[in-house]
Amino acid sequence: xxxxxxxxxxxxxxxxxxxxxxxxxxxxxxxxxxxxxxxxxxxxxxxxxxxxxxxxxxxxxxxxxxxxxxxxxxxxxxxxxxxxxxxxxxxxxxxxxxxxxxxxxxxxxxxxxxxxxxxxxxxxxxxxxxxxxxxxxxxxxxxxxxxxxxxxxxxxxxxxxxxxxxxxxxxxxxxxxxxxxxxxxxxxxxxxxxxxxxxxxxxxxxxxxxxxxxxxxxxxxxxxxxxxxxxxxxxxxxxxxxxxxxxxxxxxxxxxxxxxxxxxxxxxxxxxxxxxxxxxxxxxxxxxxxxxxxxxxxxxxxxxxxxxxxxxxxxxxxxxxxxxxxxxxxxxxxxxxxxxxxxxxxxxxxxxxxxx
Ligand SMILES: *Cc1c(COP(=O)(O)O)cnc(C)c1O
Numbered sequence: 001x002x003x004x005x006x007x008x009x010x011x012x013x014x015x016x017x018x019x020x021x022x023x024x025x026x027x028x029x030x031x032x033x034x035x036x037x038x039x040x041x042x043x044x045x046x047x048x049x050x051x052x053x054x055x056x057x058x059x060x061x062x063x064x065x066x067x068x069x070x071x072x073x074x075x076x077x078x079x080x081x082x083x084x085x086x087x088x089x090x091x092x093x094x095x096x097x098x099x100x101x102x103x104x105x106x107x108x109x110x111x112x113x114x115x116x117x118x119x120x121x122x123x124x125x126x127x128x129x130x131x132x133x134x135x136x137x138x139x140x141x142x143x144x145x146x147x148x149x150x151x152x153x154x155x156x157x158x159x160x161x162x163x164x165x166x167x168x169x170x171x172x173x174x175x176x177x178x179x180x181x182x183x184x185x186x187x188x189x190x191x192x193x194x195x196x197x198x199x200x201x202x203x204x205x206x207x208x209x210x211x212x213x214x215x216x217x218x219x220x221x222x223x224x225x226x227x228x229x230x231x232x233x234x235x236x237x238x239x240x241x242x243x244x245x246x247x248x249x250x251x252x253x254x255x256x257x258x259x260x261x262x263x264x265x266x267x268x269x270x271x272x273x274x275x276x277x278x279x280x281x282x283x284x285x286x287x288x289x290x291x292x293x294x295x296x297x298x299x300x301x302x303x304x305x306x307x308x309x310x311x312x313x314x315x316x317x318x319x320x321x322x323x324x325x326x327x328x329x330x331x332x333x334x335x336x337x338x339x340x341x342x343x344x345x346x347x348x349x350x351x352x353x354x355x356x
Contacts, residue, residue, distance in 0.1 A: 005031055008170045009070055015173065015205060016071065016166055025073040025103040027060035030170055034178045034319070039285040044302040048314045051301075052183070053288055054175060057325030061123060063244075063291075064195060064323050065095035067171060068164030072157040073099040081155040082106060085148060087134075087141030088158075089191065089244050090120030091324055096157050097127035108154065110134050110141040115243055117291065117329035137238065139249045142192075159194030160251050168195055172202025173211075175319055182212040185310065187297035188321040190220035190229065190267060191245035193256035195323065200259035216319070218265035220256060221300035223293075227269040229253060241272050241332060244293035244324060266309075270299040276336055278302060282322075289326030289333075297321055 008030030009016060033055045041051035056064035073096075076084055083106035086096045093109035093116075100107035107129040111121070115137070124131050134141045142158060149156035159165060176182050182203055190196050196218055206212040222230055223240030228248055235248035250256065260267050270278075279295035282288045297320040304310050312318070326333060343349050 007070060008067060008167065009074065012170045012173055015170075017075070017163065019074050019078060023074050023078040024070070025077055025099050026070050027066065027098065027102060029059050029066035029070050030174065032056055032058045032174070034175060035286070035288065037282075037286045037288070040282060040298070043281055043285055044298070045305045046312050046318075049312050049316045049318050052175075052179075052317070052319045053282070053286070054171065054319055054321045055288060055290075056171070056321060056323050057290055057294070057328075061091070061095045061098045062119070062325035062328055063091035063095065064168060064171060064321070065091045066099070068159065068167040068194075068198070069095040069099040069157065071163040071167030072096075072155075072161050073103050073105070075163045076105065076155045076157070077103050079155070081153070083108065083154045084157045085145055085154045086110070086157045087138060087145040088116075089138050089246060090116040090328070091244060092158065093129065093131070094120045094123035094127075097124045097129035100129065101127045106130070108132065110145055112137045112141055115246065117243055118331055119325075119328040138247050142251065158251065159192055165194055165198040165201060168198030169202030169205065171321065172199045173206060176203070176206050176212045179317060181317070182207070182214045183216045183317040183319040185219055185265075185316070185318045186216040186321065187219045187221070187301045187318065189242070189245050189293050189296035189323055190222050190256060191247045191250065191293065193220075193229065193250035193252035195321070196220045196259050197252045197255040199321070200263060203263075215263060218259045218263040219297070219300060219304070220260065220265070220267040221296040222267065222269050223275065223296060224269040224271045229256060229267050230269045240275075242275050242291075242293035242296060243329070244291060245296060266304075268300060268303070270296055270303060274299040274303060280336060283326065288322065290322040291324040291326055291328045292332055294322040294324050
């Protein structure tokens with residue numbers, strides 16, 4: 001056992017379903033940085049607030065999915081399962097593949113063909129998962145996974161597996177433990193809607209156990225072309241560049257609405273242009289590079305500040321969850337950036353170009 005931090009199951013054991021030490025599958029996930037972002041706060045029109053970015057891209061496979069996967073794989077091992085399966089827009093498959101490899105279990109992933117970011121695909125392949133590229137979208141992949149796992153001895157590790165949300169709720173614990181209190185608002189992307197459900201579970205649990213004196217308003221954001229909860233109806237053919245939230249019929253739809261309503265929050269939509277703008281702002285102003293879907297929360301914050309919909313007093317604590325790392329989707333980053341100038345290997349040519 002490596003000395004020091006031992007992963008989120010060890011850290012939050014008292015709040016999680018029971019697991020024996022020998023069954024725990026961990027890559028030392030969790031304990032991610034909560035970085036203050038004053039330049040971003042100023043740029044989006046709220047210099048008076050304390051804005052924090054929870055950098056979930058620094059989990060072992062580059063997204064928050066690892067929080068749920070350490071629990072799901074540990075429980076699968078405990079139950080003697082030999083194989084796991086998931087449908088995925090990318091990050092779930094990357095995480096499932098890595099944790100299954102760590103546990104010595106077989107992993108099958110169903111991904112929507114042509115709609116998965118390169119980094120994520122490379123992870124599933126490298127970790128030795130059986131990758132099936134489905135000629136359909138995520139929602140169809142998830143339906144198939146549900147049918148297969150219901151009738152065959154293979155454990156589903158999508159967020160319908162209750163262990164996933166148990167692990168993911170620890171993100172809320174970490175935020176309260178670092179700040180010393182719950183934030184006033186939490187902004188985050190919403191796809192299959194498991195994460196907003198899990199965070200709300202975590203905040204409620206900490207409040208009930210007197211670890212926090214308040215709970216945040218939960219502010220979830222879908223992409224405008226993929227906004228079933230906002231529209232009030234499933235979207236048959238969801239469209240957005242933010243592939244991690246390109247989901248037309250979220251599994252945790254009702255629970256996400258509960259989180260919204262119990263917390264006094266909002267689930268709203270942001271356009272792809274707003275997402276890209278937030279994505280670029282964060283990387284250029286704060287040195288924080290997240291994947292496009294992760295920027296939906298910040299885009300939503302900017303939108304709601306502009307619409308004067310928030311009560312943001314001086315020092316109000318606002319947390320945005322940056323769900324995945326920017327390196328997951330290098331193609332998008334390059335597509336939205338100016339091309340590097342091609343210049344002769346010559347001092348004068350370079351100085352002329354830089355005008356210095
Ligand atoms: C999975 C994922 C989401 C969406 O989370 P849900 O729990 O499905 O709502 C958002 N961003 C990234 C990077 C993800 O991997």
